[in-house]
Amino acid sequence: MDDDTVKLRDGVATAGLGRESDASGEARLGQGEMARRRFLTALGAVGVGTALSPDWVLGKDVMVIPNAEGFLLVDMKKCQGCGTCMMACSVAHSGEVSYTHSRIQIQQDSFADWPNDIHMAQCHQCPSAPCVTVCPVTPVKANKPNPKFGNVRMIDPALCIGCQLCIGACPFVPSRIQWNDSIGKSQKCDLCVDTPYLGAKGGPGGVQACVQACPVDAIAFTPKMPEVNTEEAYTTDLRGPVWKKLGMTTE
């Protein structure tokens, strides 16, 4: 990662908020993205000894991050901008409703025209998982795939040291890692694995609060990983013939 993107704030290393990728929202993976079925990364990038767990380390300098078994897809041409998903997300996780603490962000500009008036920003459960690789916590990372729940990338608040490096490491804008200022920790989408207030089984194989709550079904869960890690690949057409009958495009 770029050292100049880290700044000190009150003596704590924090990721610069303006550090995220370009406004197009395109990921800055580049450099020949590795095979999508298993992601190998050089530990040297974050320092030897910051492994996820011994099982995931190949040799000295390379670790394997198993792919997640669930993903959220969105339809940015269908979203009605009601923010219900954000509220459902935050309340399912924390029992409180908040935009700031929602793991999915719906952004709007009321004065822009369709389709650029809305942006749906959901975690991609990236195969490369830069938010995982950057996590400096040892001996076990605070941010890591959880094999019990389909390798969903999850941040353990008990281990998170609040360094915010993961926030800056996320290749998308806005960062899909949130800063939870009420507890001083980072947080991210866990596909509703850890949702004490959901009232239902979450995670892969269960329900996701945002998918369940969306009034127009503009968010979908899929176990199939998109071919590439771009916003376009994580965007799909969920409109169908009904949408056409309502007078709106399915193109």
Next chain:
Amino acid sequence: MALFGYAGKILRLDLTQRRYMALSTERYRSWGGGHGLASALFWEFCQDKTITDGRHPANVCVVATSALSGAGAPSATGRTEVTGVGVGYDGINWYTRSGFGGRFCTMLKYAGWDAIVIEGKADKPVWVDIRNDAVVIRDATGLWGKDTWATQLDIWNFMGVETGARAGWVALDDLKHASKRAAPDTGRTTQKPAIVAIGPAGENGCAHGSLIHDAGNGAGQGGFGTVWGSKNLKAISVIGTGSIKIADPPALLRARNTLKTKYISSYEEPDFRAWTRVGGLAKPLTQAPIPTEDRRPQACQGCVNGCRARSNLGYGNESACQETYWYNEFIQKVAKSPEEMGQMSLKVADLCQKYVINTFLLQPGLPWLEHLYEEGVLGPGKKIPSSLPWDKLGTMEFVEKLVQALSTGTDIGKDLADGFVPAARKWGREEDLHTGLLQFSYWGCAEHGYDPRAELEWGYGSVMGDRDTNTHCFNFMFTTVSAALAYALPIRVDAKDLVTIQARKLAPYAQNRPEVFDFSDRNMYSEAVAQLVRWQQHYCRFWKNSALYCDLKWPDLINTNRPDLEGATGSDDAGEHVFWNAITGENLTLVSGIRLGRRIWNLDNAIWTLQGRHREIVQFAPYIYETTYEKNELFPFYMWPCRNEQGEWAYTDLMGRKMDRKGFEDWKTIFYRLEGWDTKTGWPTAKTLAELDLDFVTDALRAANRLGKEETA
């Protein structure tokens, strides 16, 4: 103890002294929020409750949220209530209300505030900048004169907020012009500040000035844009990063999911013609088709089915319903195609959103002005001088100049600045209120399109209240049935079943009394209809105006998405109270909410009484009594369930009748008696106020010698 559902603080702004203070919401908790909270705050802080013009410096304007705002209740999360003494009616402008949707209330809650009390008058234009608990009253000299969209974009720019939907996280302290704090504000957001602003109409004191938030969320009725303008208040901007505690989160999510899966038409097996309020599909409420498929539905926060749209057209975003309709009668004379008509109606709506005209006034107002022009009374060099291009009525050129005149108080806008009915008097056209040429049916307020001679609950509710009631609890029966007949669509529920099913939910006043829906000539002045009006007004005062459920979605009394046709209202799995209780931890029922609405309604009546309300002036415009109802804007008939002489129910055309003065006087006596008000004056009585725990109101009315007397046997 956590105050579930509430932010916990109320912002009290003193514009005269340019200072503010925070009040605890806890003290006002019993009012629920929204209108109830606002009326309580108005009662406490308005030092002269006899004022009758909202432009008076003593007026207090309250902007209020509810426990449901920003909390995720369906079609109850995004509405903001506005109250105060209004502007632009006839003589006495009552203490009144308006409201707007969008995301302002959610952002206000997340910033930590449940309401804003606006008092006094700034010595020069200001806007209010709220960033969590930091509140700054800023100079708005550079914003004065700008339209509402430019104002909002300028404020975003002032704060360093970029346009466009995509943006990174930003800490509030990193925004431009952040207040210096003792401790840093570490809250972050990806969202844009929510701003509500006035336009030139409000600035120039024109009675029809409205409030606009984002592109098309407007509070038009009541003239609150003009109220703000009189206080030199251009805008309020808010951005927040906090959260709202929910008492029973799983119950909230469960009820929300139940509503979606049980009561709302699905996108897999849609019913495009379902008879329901909350259970429809997302669809814009424009009267003319939006001339593009490249669009989405656009919803207020938390809404189950957005009723507006954003498209790729470059105009018309977020406009729907009335603002897209009022000029169509004239557009259709010049438009060469339905597509052109759709284009023009949306462009006209944009104009009104930017310059902020309450277009309801123009719905009956412009046809009247056209008549004056055609009569030769109005126009260049005429008795009512006007240089507007009246020969181009229906064109964009005309409407642009009309809006300009109305916004700046020039041309005919000068005489219309106090309202249409005062202008009619000034122009010697009072007779038009007798002939029905000027259809302002109650309190100098524009007729909504649902004429009191046919739609009784709308008319009675308006005249017993403060303005056009604009509550669609039962009105969908007219629109749905009439549309079915007009377009040869199936009648999904026959009249008897419709009234029977709906009446099941009318506790505490009319449960299982379907006769309350009988609007036939023989029943129009009955106790039954009075009970229906009471139910609607009390239901709305709490569930719609205070809890802030959307008027267009609730109540859901009947629902063809359900095999038993039972709507969601009052249900134990997705009724209004279910969401309220899940969020607040209270134990309300539909009925206890209605009773709370009655308490709020009585506080309002006490304010009206102090302003000068008396039974004698509670009257419709003369034409309602003197002429028959012959023309509806939407259909050539006005269908409503009625009983015939044999007691059989049928959908019946109510066109062609008028209101009987004595009949209405008798009805008023019935209504006042049911409400526990003095039947001679309409004023609240001490006994009723005591029942409602409003003894503090009794003292004020007694001191003003306007306390109602108990009826003697």
